[in-house]
Amino acid sequence: MNISVLLTVLVLLLLVTSVVAIALAVVALKRSQPGHARRASAMKGAASLPTDVDGLRAEVQALRVEVAEAxxxxxxxxxxxxxxxxxxxxxxxxxxxxxxxxxxxxxxxxxxxxxxxxxxxxxxxxxxxxxxxxxxxxxxxxxx
Known part of the structure; x- marks a missing residue:
């Protein structure tokens, strides 16, 4: 295999690894924010979800705010x-x-x-x- 091809492959692998690392860092940062704990507790069971329309609207709005930064x-x-x-x-x-x-x-x-x-x-x-x-x-x- 030509050395330039090998170097190119190595650089591309390094770049892909870097992109994955950035994505994982962003996910870790998002999970460390306070909104994640509330969302995680809400997903433990359907019983913790609001049963009224206003409560559901508030939950949907909170999810929209959280997803906007993804x-x-x-x-x-x-x-x-x-x-x-x-x-x-x-x-x-x-x-x-x-x-x-x-x-x-x-x-x-x-x-x-x-x-x-x-x-x-x-x-x-x-x-x-x-x-x-x-x-x-x-x-x-x-x-x-």
């Missing part, structure tokens, strides 16, 4: 970063919540190296300059 909007855009290479090996991925807050990750694959970038996104925009592919990933995530 990274539910995801989009991946694959492309060729360089004209002399094919295969759409480069990509940009947006991971955002309902308010458009999150991160856009980009991996640029070249012949001899791959580079990975992460940019914070707040309210569907970024303070740093975005590539057209990153903007497209955010646009697709917003539509999802």
């Amino acid at each position: 990274l539910r909007h995801l989009a991946v855009v694959r492309y060729d970063a360089f004209g002399d290479m094919g295969g759409h090996l480069s990509w940009s991925m947006a991971l955002l919540d309902d308010g458009g807050n999150g991160v856009v990750l980009t991996s640029i694959h070249g012949r001899s190296e791959a580079r990975t970038y992460a940019k914070n996104v707040a309210a569907w925009s970024c303070d740093q300059a975005l590539s057209p592919e990153e903007e497209e990933a955010i646009k697709f995530a917003k539509a999802s």
